[in-house]
Amino acid sequence: MKNKVSARAHTNIALIKYWGKQDPDLIIPYNNSLSLTLEHFYTDTTVTFDDTLSEDTFFLNDQRINDKKVVHFLDIVRDKAQKNVFAKVESTNHVPTSAGLASSASAYAALALAASSAIGLQLTKRELSRLARRGSGSASRSIFGGLVEWEKGHNDEDSFAVPIEENVTWDIQMIAIMINSHEKEIDSRSGMQHSVDTSPFYHDWVKTTEQDLIDMKDAISKRDLAKVGQIAENNAMKMHATTLSANPSFTYFNPDSIRAMDAVKNLRKSGITCYFTMDAGPNVKIICSKAETPYILNKLSPLFGADNLLVAKPGPGATII
Template sequence: MTDARTVFDRHLPDQLPTPQPATAYAPSNIALSKYWGKRDKALNLPLNSSLSISLRDWGSTTRISPSSTDEVWFQDRLLPADDPFADKVLRFANRFRRDQMMPLKIETSNTIPTAAGLASSASGFAALTMALVQAFQLDLPDDTVSMFARLGSGSATRSLWHGFARWERGHANDGTDSFARPLEVRWPAFRIAIIPVDTGPKSHSSRDGMNHTVATSPLFGAWPAQAESDCTAIQNAVQDQNFQTLGQLAEANALAMHATMLAARPALSYLKPESWQVLETLWTARHEGLAAFATMDAGANVKLILEASSAADVKAIFPQSRLIAPFDPL
């Protein structure tokens, strides 16, 4: 059985070069076609492919430099060695270093507004992966870098690029064919609106919720095949820049994912009454002509997808929303 150490050993030199200072930025991303369920938990291998859009300047920057001892800094604050975030970062760095003594100073900062209630693990592990690759002067193909990022956080595999990216589920047991690639699509009018509902910690982590749903939901059996079909249909809509089809598919895909959770035993609901109020308001507005659609991850917050022509109307209906233009220059 393949483990993460074997994957890294296969792609890295026996002896790493002396690390050099390196900096990398990665945007966070929102899945338009959801990833929910793993075929291998240790390797973060998904049961279905997924497709996402990046969040431009909402993301993470990681700086790495040689040091006399390991240090992890977050938002300009040195973290104690027993801090869970610091431990997670160093354990991931150790996958590169393996048994080699190469102390590092790792500094991470996020530009994701706290009030937006978005997780930063995808952009954080993507930035960390790219910074480590640069620091150790590794000449690796993007597929391999994306695969490495997946071993830190599943969704990180899609956060190496700006724009749309598709993460392939793959079929190999060792995960060598499960990575993301960017779509060669520029859609300047595409917009995302983040509507915060609950920015506090979740009662169930995404990982726990996913495992519970897979293990107990009678609706989950139909999810992987439907989600795979959705992903391909959503990719086609993106490539055709067919907003109506894309919106309908993305919203249905998100609701289907949440349906599998609601059918779990006991039921699991990340959506709050306020989330449903946002959806009801959206559906009413759409009936009256608004061209916008919703997507929701394992959390209470609602994200809308729309085009620039609808931005003013969305802002008027949801004044608390934060608009992002993924294809605007940084």
């Protein structure tokens, strides 16, 4: 057997964050999350299952990488297909180099689609979302375009993402402020586990996020950008509060992240509808309208450099290419 398939998946940024797993092996989260898939950042992955291979190989941006997580993911695919054949995986991340946005979301969504198709499985989008989840939780959402909710469920069968609005036609987009980090970041996997294990605020994070999700869906249905931004910003800061309150504490903020968040607040004071969110890294993402984006870019360019500001509009779900 030799079968080759290529797929593309876009990354997503959560407006309601996923942070913490009930089941670390199956990646079942403690709370539902909700994200916007972005057009600007994506991963292309080609998977070739080939009888003549004696091991799995993985190339990222043309460089051979030893990644146990990729092999583990291929094991799950082989197990589902009941086939014992190794694969060559070739991925290209279409994100600006060193952007720190090279998200596992686009990576595992593209890998789930390419690998399952190449091995001969014909999965529904829901099944693909479940499969992508096994690689990285946020990848479950990147199977779909636009605004997407990951329903936490309780087990492998009922934990998957569903589209809320695949084709976003109202005025919402993001600007990512690229911030360089000199320190090695704590990956999301170990960061969230440490928050679950040691933050006294973790329970309140889960509890209040349930209401955030209800309010967020209401704001989305009303196309209320200010409300969407407010809830997203507050939700993100509550997530980060579980890192600051972990023991020992840690943070993804660096001085420039704080500078960026202040700049967004200042723009807001001057009447611009813009809010920020942050993930497991120092970059700050602004939630804003397309209409006000030029003004925001103009104000932020002198502070962060025009090249470090990347505009991303809503993007599509994973596709075979």
